[in-house]
Amino acid sequence: MKNVRLISLALSMLICFVSMAQEKTITGTVTDKSNLALPGVTIMVQKSKKATQTDFDGKYSIQAQTGDVLIFSYIGMNTQNVTVKQSNIINVILQENSNQLQEVVVVGYGTSEQEHNSYYRPVEKRRTSKPAREPKGKMVSLPVSSNYVQAAPSQNMIIRGTQSISSKNEPLYIVDGIPVKAKQFAKINPNDVQDVKVLKDIDATSIYGSRASNGVVIIDTKNGIYKNLTENELNEKLKIANNVQPVEPSQEDYNTFVENAFESPKTAPLSTFSIDVDNASYTNVRRFINNGQAVPKDAVRVEEMVNFFKYNYPQPKNSDPFSINTELSDSPWNSKNKVLKIGLQGKNIPTENLPASNLVFLIDVSGSMSDINKLPLLKQSLRILVNELRQKDKVAIVVYAGAAGLVLSPTAGDEKKTITDALEKLNAGGSTAGGAGIELAYKIATENFIKNGNNRVILATDGDFNVGSTSNSDMEKLIEEKRKTGVFLTCLGYGMGNYKDSKMETLADKGNGNYAYIDNIQEANRFLGKEFKGSMFAIAKDVKIQIEFNPKQIQAYRLIGYENRKLRPEDFKNDAIDAGELGSNHTVTALYEIIPAGVKSNYLNEQPDDLKYTKVKESSNNYNDELATIKFRYKKPDGDKSIEMVQVIENKAVVIEKASDDFKFSTAVAWFGLKLRDSKLISNKSSEDILKLARQGLSNDVEGYKAEFIRLIEAAKFDY
Template sequence: MKNLLLPVLLVLLAPASPAFAQRAPTAIPVPTDTVRNHEVRGVVREQGTGQPLPGVTVLIKGTTIGVSTDNNGAYALLMPNAPKAILVFSSVGYVTVERAVGPARVLNVSLVIDAKQLSEVVVTGMQGRVSGVLIRGAAALRGGKARQAAQYGYSAPAADKSYVPYPAREEAGAGDTYAHVRENAFFEAKKTPLSTFALDVDNASYANVRRFLNEGQLPPRDAVRVEEMLNYFRYDYAAPPAASPDPVRISTELAACPWNPAHQLARIGIQARKIETAKLPPANLVFLVDVSGSMMGPDRLPLVQAGLRLLVKQLRPQDHVALVVYAGAAGLVLPPTPGSQPQVILDAIDRLQAGGSTAGGAGLRLAYSTARQSFNKEGNNRVILASDGDFNVGESSDAALEQLIVDQRESGVFLTVLGCGRGNLRDSRMETLADKGNGNYAYLDNLDEAGRVLVAQFGGTLFTVAKDVKLQIEFNPARVANYRLVGYENRLLEAEDFNNDRKDAGELGAGHTVTALYEIVPVGSAQPLIDNLKYQPNNTQSLPHPVTQNEVLTVKLRYKEPQGSSSKLLSQGLAGAPTSIEKATPDFRFAAAVAQFGMLLRQSEQRGTATWAATEKLADGARGADADGYRAELVRLVRLAEGLSGTGTVGVR
């Protein structure tokens, strides 16, 4: 429960402090002669594979001063003036390593997998974690800041000459709330030939799952949403032709199902048109930042500030940004300011400090009002909400917040939600707000993810090219006995909703890809899901026309223009025989591996013959070019999850 005794909105009016530094009221001072000494940096990798290891604890031996490695395995730590100083590198599932520092400025380390430790890990708690570790504000979130600065074009402020207490964490997911996911069942194609759902480009679940695994725990089942894991990754789908009036294009593929060889797997891919940043319409953005008491800690407000700083560097002169904050009350910190004044925007971001209760509803109303006042009919109008979702003042029920968002979206202002923190993350609420606000939901587990969402995917995150996008799949009962949609449980629609233009659905941003998988039981399968019926005919009453009898299914897609009210229809069939999984495209095989990984994490009843080893092999063989390294990261996470599950050793093949 947040501190309701702090009713005042805490917005610092003093000179800006570094974005990463968050000094808590109980900060423990460190002697000045300690912070004057040299900084050691380096990269921690897994021995053998060379993969960078995020989340490794790096401590100065005999002290509580340390950092955690970032998503690239990088760290930076200010060393005391001690010639015999030793660094201790430790992480769940790896053998702890000690290294003498001496005069070194760069110290790279490789950790060896400890299969015995992984098989004995207690998943119900964070036992053995360092309590009360003091982490330097800049280094804690920005290990390897030079590398990320080069990657994202970000000029970081000078490092803060202070240390801040990093609060001890209990179980990583304790107190988090997730909507219950009841896994999709199989349907009989003869009786229920239509499957309808709204597109979903959210990918928060994957980043959240990664956070759990990196902290030595398996995620709760309901934290795993398979479609969000699928859509975290980019796939090489065919783009809409330049001459096409439609901003989206459908692609399909059919192969054997890796977790049930008697079944087939149909892949439906949607590619949105890519638009160069320079050609995107003007942006009217309102940053809505939660600065309540629960946002204290380096993985919350300071991380949000760092991410927003990255975004500011992408702004163009024609873009405008305003900043609204809320705690005990809501306030306008920065009126709409053009992108040609980045320092004014950055200074406003740096002045934020957490404290107080959470007037989330008031903040949302003020943010929407600010966005409407600067509404650009030819541009992209959007509120970017950054919070842990823990609203407890004003509108606090999901129904009230949902209605507030529904009422506001009709004005043409969309909503992007950035979740952060752990221990009181209101995941279900954040997802609801994004879905109802015609936007998307991302979870920031580190600065690299903030850069990915707000910089690398600037267009897709913030610029909608198609709204209310719905898919309806019609299955051919001559080819399909039963089918099951993998994921999208909370995006299902009734068949009649597909043609109803008043029914809200998902949004696609510039360059977005969306992937959906259907597990199919073919007609004549040796493993029918149900026996033939006694009182109903078992043969299809009206077989498809001979021309279409070879088709497995037909994909229909409806979408609206960003400011439109009438939908347009696209359609494409999938015909032919399935290929073997070995001959499927790399994108198909990788998507299948991601889905299989999600089902194993959820302990799905539909996981068939899936194993951790088979999942790792399938994903590793489909990594392709993998320029950003995210596919390689998934392979590492599969190995880590296997060890945490206690079902086998890790890294021994």
């Protein structure tokens, strides 16, 4: 008998072993019918707790066995079930759900006896003294999914009553007796829901008071999973479970600026500006659109949107650190005008040839950084950067809250566990001594300065400095002084709701630096992982561009974007004037809109008569074959003397149908940015036309960022 039991046990173990051995890693990509990648698709193994989501590129990986059923679900798409067979690769195309729920009609009842947890009083029974009124409205656009629900922050739920129809007529939301915010209510997993009730009028106010004057939506979950939590605990649990909650940008701060106007080459023959490799504005704009919010106009910096994307420019062929590339074609938004594209391509230096790095992480651990999309995301981001470091690199960590302190002295880049352990121990709390933190970080960086190396402070914060030097002008003076040490600056922005973009932009612009807004871990992986060399290693600094336009060919011109980067003509040769840096393998793109000579335009004022003292003697050479002459100045990363490059731009335009894909896509991005800013200088604001041009330029998109931009055009809301 004993032997029989042993044999049975052995067989059971063998069956388990075989079963486990059959489990394999299934990978694939999820797209829509247009072959665009879908990030955030939920993949579940049926009848198990295994689940995952697609990443930014629509890719996923999950453990499953042959015969298992994978469930693919996504808001607005039909759920699809796929059985795992022999292949380890399963690619799925999800189809749009034409029957997606648009409205839920709420039916009123007569006399009812219900039991509720009241926010104002303990559980009690109440009976309506008279029949409830007939329903007078509908709950609009309640997002529902059978397996998973994502935020739908753009959708308001309104129980319409006797008041006028307004987006402010929002009901009170109750989950297991606890009031929650609307955006958190929308995040509740439908699989957790046992029952949904809607109360109106006296049924609502008699239990929940005046807060329920617009009605109450009540959810009871299975087994009351939230019932024993406090209100704050419930809100925090919903926030963590669903990663990031969209917050209205009421406390966010952006620098205001006026869009560049058209200028005449007769009165302003030179256009001078600093390059800008920042792309924080694009990721911030993406965050607003993905959250279903209208984008604040001052959050849109067109040049940063254009420069988020990489273009197919050739590598430099000589000793200069970048190549110069120009292209002239039609303006897609003003049919009579032309657009001149100027592209720089930084030299790609192999990683093994990059200089040693002396990095100081300057991390904001103040109370405002406690949100899940701030310090927790920040830690994940910097771990990506740490993985790129070599033995010859070193990292120190400085933190600041009520005061600043050193939590990790300079440590070799191959001691990754020591560095990541120090990051993991950080917690948020206190006020924000940003100025003191900058002072200490630069002190550590200069004490460990590597000659001919990459010396850089990496500031990670929401920009909410509120102790010490708080004004942008104070911070500007401080960072300009620190720039003289030869230490570069990278600013990483996190969070929403109280985000201080203006301070981050000021610090990066004045500190020989660059600036990125990290809205999710995919963006952290792009900026700090895939584009590590371009983000962290400068190959040229103080790069300036100056263009002299030929008035014989050009009636007027305007620089698109770069409003905060414009320089005076005399600043071009002044080596004391700061300008932008260019990283290894980085690209920089600038666009000019041009009104050709002889074209009648509504964007031009009447030209003044020729003036007696400014009239220039006509040259015998009309330079008919030249559109402009472009000059560049740059310094080597450790240099103080600038080097000049000169190139003539020929007056040769092609129709936009024959323009390069890079021209089409970059102008589509600029066009979209101008529309978001409600530019008064574009005549065509059709989203359909922007979308069409972007699709025509969709190429060289291995990472899927351009395809994502197309989805943003389709999803964008406008507040005008």
